[in-house]
Amino acid sequence: MASEEELFASVDALLEEGPQLPPPSERARLREAAGITQARLAQALKSTTQTVKNWENGRSEPKPPRLEAYQRLLNGWAAKFPTHGTHGTHGTHGTHSSHGPAPLPMTPPVPQPQPAPDTLTPPAPAPPAAVRPRPASPERPSRPGTAARRPAARAAEPAPDPRFPHGPLVVLDGDGSAYGVDGIVLDCPATTVPELVEWTLVESGLGAPRLHRNGKDSDPLIVLTAAAAVRLGLPERLEGFEQRRSLRLPDDHPVVKEVTKAKWKLTRRGFGPWARVYRPARTGQRQCVQLAVLSWDALDERSWPGVQDMEPADVARVLGIYARRVITPRGSTAVSGLELMTALRPPTRAVQDKESGNWVPGHNPGSLGTEPMDPAPPEARPEHPVAQGWKGGFLNEEAFQWVRDVPLLTDEECLLPHAVGLDLNTAFLAAAARLTVGLSAPDHFRHPQFNPKIPGSWFVDLSHIELDPRLPSPFTPTGERPTGPAWYQTHTVAYAQELGHNVAPLEAYLRRETGAYLDPWHDRLKTAYVDTLADLGVTKDLTDTEFLTVMEHHRETDPALAAVLTAVKATVKGGVGKLREGPQGKHYRDGERWPALERPTWRPDIRAAVISKARVNMHRKLVNMARMTGLYPLAVLSDCVVYPSPGASPLHFLPYSASGKPQPGGFRLGPGPGLAKLEGVQDMAWAVDLMEKGYNPARHIKGGDAVLDEGE
Template sequence: MAEAAPATPVASGGDGVASEESETQQPDTVLDETRAEGAQRRPGSWPVAVTEAAAATALACQEATGAAGSPAQDDPAAGQDDTPAHDGGPVADEEPVPDEERSGKGFDYGPFAVIDGRRRAHLASGKVIPCPATSVRELVTWAADRPFGTPRLHPSGKDGDPLIVLTADAVRALGLPDREDGEERALPVDHPVIADLAAHGWEMPQRGNKPWFSAWVRIFQRVQRGRRSVQLAILPWGALTTGGWPLPVDPDTRRPASTVPDVVRFLSIYSDRVMTPVSSTAVTGQELMSALRPATRAWRDEGSGKVRSKWLEGALHLPVDPAPAEATRDHPLAAGRDEKDPAQVLQEEALKWWRMPTEEERQLPFVVGLDTMLAFFAACNATPMGTCAPYEVQQPAFDKKVPGSWLEDLSGVPTDPLLPSPFTPDGSRPTGWAWYETHTIALAAELGHTPRPMRGYLRPSEKQARAMGIAPHPDRYDDRRPDAGPVPPFGQVPYLKPWYEHLNAAYMETMTCLGAVTHPDGTPLTPPEFLQAMARMQEPTFRAEHPTDLLVLKAIKQTIKGAIGKYRQGPQDYGRRAEGTNARWKALDRPDWRPDHRAAILARYRAVMNRKLIATAKAIGARPLAVNTDCIVFASPVPDILWLTGHKSGFTVGPNPGRVKLEGVQSMDWYLQVAELNKNPASRIKDGRTDAAWEGK
């Protein structure tokens, strides 16, 4: 981290993942979840003080308060490299308050502070204030006692925690290692900093019953109603430069290369447009989903005066197992199945396909690539997704409005031989029964097929379930929220719609700042002007003039991509899983581990893309030569894509998700040379590589 000022003692702070609100500024501020009276916290393994200083601190604290810090809960997300440890759900003393009874809380200092080596805190507003703390514990207390944070994104959600970012100079002054070696980069459990925090009632998430103090860590303290917490991001340990974050590093030392003002500018824009970072971009995107669709709301029972929880419709409430065909290869439900058999495994993936040109296409001098803007993200908008566990139904009547997986034979559906099959991820024709997501079957129906599924794993709404004669699963309860009653047995909504709208606004605002949406007077760019604007973004002069917005754009894209990938996160602890290959792992205990949601996104995108390919072929006779996920290659008479766009139901040039830009232009000879290597030309049309030492996109 580049800083001009010399290092002097300074304070440190903490970070975490799930947002829990601070209680210091407003004692009556609410936490939105409840817990059964007398609920037991899982035992932790807090270390005793390991130095004289820490021991003295612990003794003084105990004499003053008469109690030591309570142990942290076990981490339900442990063993995942890019997921920081969580500290579980509501705690015993939390008392939720109905939305209408909540008092406002100020956040005058903004969402974060960047601490430099001169005991100064740089705020999002540009202000610089003193930070008198000389230890991590003092810094966390200082941050929790001040109006840092962000307002909740949903009336029943949680306010965002303060984020305290530590530079290399600040890290050294606080007694933390400047840079931890090794893959995990976490403090040893007997480190004096951890002991000092524990002695003063501060806790942190755990992994394997051990405190986990890493580059992203939340440090929290239980108070009378709820808790207060602070999130730390430690720059020299990789925060904001790894895990999808785009801040640059020195190519020689691999240390952060951004100055403090650089970090402040980036965080200020990202926090304002998206949310305050909580860990990797993937985890941040996942937390944004939960923040926009909280599982419960609080309400006050007028008879007893007690506050109770109520399940909110349209949220993910408890972890559920997928359908056997939807399970990933490591899942317990996948044990013993043939991973290559589509009748056993749902194979809704991005399309990767190519073919040799026809003689007529070989006469065209160019090949051009269309790149779909935020392809999978576009498929998130208004896509119905189940919120309940799947229901197995034999020979169900197909309904395109019911999310789920269907066992169907699409081998007889007629398709254009020069187009990829819309039913498989490699573009080959199906050969028999296979599992498909709802959107794929719906496309087959549009092409003339009459669906007659043999079996389905469906997630209907209550109304749809009644119409299909589906009886509800046995009631399920959450032990932490006994007053909430049973979890809704049915449910399907456009779950990601608020997430899409929130991130799309952030993305479009960023693209506007980069001059790729409108002219300065607000008039929209024409398609040729948009293509020119996108080409300009690659110019060194432009990139030097707009470094922050380009970094924010990259971070938004990584937030989207990573969060969708989290829907089917695999195990990260192969070396420690003595139970065997198909043993459960921690991610399966999250309500948002939903491979069916990811399948719906990919199936919808592939269906939409195939509709556009069919429409383009119908309008101008052009058919693709190759597809690699979001890049589509056509033979072309000109080095341009405009002639391929603007047709009814086809491709449209523009910045919006789902529209297209130019990915690259090469010669037809280049295409044939790459095809001779038996490689997909769509994966290399941008850089034009033709060598045999191939590394796919």
């Protein structure tokens, strides 16, 4: 049993700890009782009005030296303005004290999270700032002008990880306010990049849990506004520093030297719009922080429309929703799309060594592994080392870019008043569903028997297949009939069989180990896409008429959510594109390896499988539409198709049954991947005029009068 002396020593140690503040509501009461405004208090404490607001609503807590000064002020006010029912120097519980005002109520202590194996264990961390309770529905604004609907049921979001109480990221402003998810604002005292990294890892409580049990937790992301960049010693704009592949600070820049002097490292891409500052992992603990500089165009306007010009809190909301539904951004949306594949299919898992009994990293079945894999020569880019000297042709699985020959237009079609464009929602994502791809290296075969269940590349002659000239050929991106043997992905050859034609491959590169590698990637992005659309009022229970009406203005409902929606779509296309990333830089020479080839996810064969399936899916719908309605497309561009129409709405030509239900097999309206939405409507004469000039109406149908002197 502890002695009295030991107990008193423990109590004295508690008394010597830092000052404790009263609850937020009491802080606000005392200030208002003193007749002091938040702005005046902020001026006295050399802070900002927003920071004082955060202290008084529990979003953040002050740090030394402001903490001691604020405590002294509150103690003084507490003596002058005691709570109701106290008198003179009586404390809050009515006990008399002869040593001045009674101590103020203590803020409940924040429990310390237990570190995961891949997170930094900080030495004696300061308690993280208090988290404001999450609003009931911060991401689902009401839809003006439409009838109220019960929101679609969705899986409950996982409980916040106690190791990361403040979410995955913050947006840092020039005054040291760090805006996080759900309205949280933290005080960041850092004035240099090394201090910012230390604060992030030790005090901020930022990060995100792994998406797969065999994966790694997401590193915290700090997004810097222009003012924050300047405060940290960075240039406001990154101009005139072009080196190697992209814009980045030169190695002799003072900030880069600061980082190096503090024994932190930068990745090979250096300090650019997206930078990773890290130390090599020790005993399995990661020490890494991601930085994104807004004024250096870290958020591409095409993928994040309008986000760069938003207020920091709104930027944090956009990126926070994306991080929660997709992944903490790690670069461009293309980079994030590729990283998401690895996060959901980690290359390794813990396995027990039979001899030593120790747990060691081992291959995770269904993943792409840890080592890069060269493609077969016809699957590679022409610059690739394995393609040097190869004369057997290359796989050309790309999306449609086709326009019907004008002489094939009928008088009846030309007399129709409108050209209506339909766009398939995330067509590549729909194609990734239940897609079997190769996981092992390719093996070469001569005169193999075609098997539609084996992913790979087949050299086969499909030029004898004759189809309706009013439809594009499904075997080429241009829609033109093949002229001889060529390389095709499995789905393209299987579709030739589906159309009733015999196929006799001359050779093939096939993979023995296969799997649905992209399934979890598809599932997560599909959920993110559908949920974000639902938050914008576009739900699956809408009728087709209601769907078209809501889609006209859904982006105006909430610009932040609209930006998330665009980013999700860009993640799909960019992630697929990254599977075949090419060399960059004017000094590259054919035959040299480039950095992307060192990734296990450099897999042009998987990209070809996605695009082949998407193109086949599109063609199948075109054939079914012609069979059910007698209508033929004017043009196709990737996932957009233009039809002549008697009315200015898809409802005038889409096939419906007598009961009013959409006919299966054709284009159907709706919010899900693979379903269609209205892309645009123009006069039929406008479309014919573009076709006669050699332009693709599907490219311009959304924008109306397009600039036509730039070519296609």
